[in-house]
Amino acid sequence: MWLNDLEIAIIERDAEKIGALMDTSPRLTTAKEIEKGQYLLAEAAKVIYELKEETSGVMQKLKKNIDFLKSTSEKKNSRLDVKF
16 A cells, blocks of 8 residues: 555655555565555655745746846835935
């Protein structure tokens, strides 16, 4: 069951579900299950790394857009300008 849930989480690229599965202990008894678990864990690590890279790219684009918007917006004078 744990292996199937992990496989589904990898296919769906669901980082939260992968993380939740990592918090639980699997009951792997046969050599075939252990081998499949190793391959799935390696694939899960790959998916998490890819999601991390995607998030980093999106954050950099957002930062550039925010910087652009700040540079093109009209600067407000925060002082009270009173002349007599």
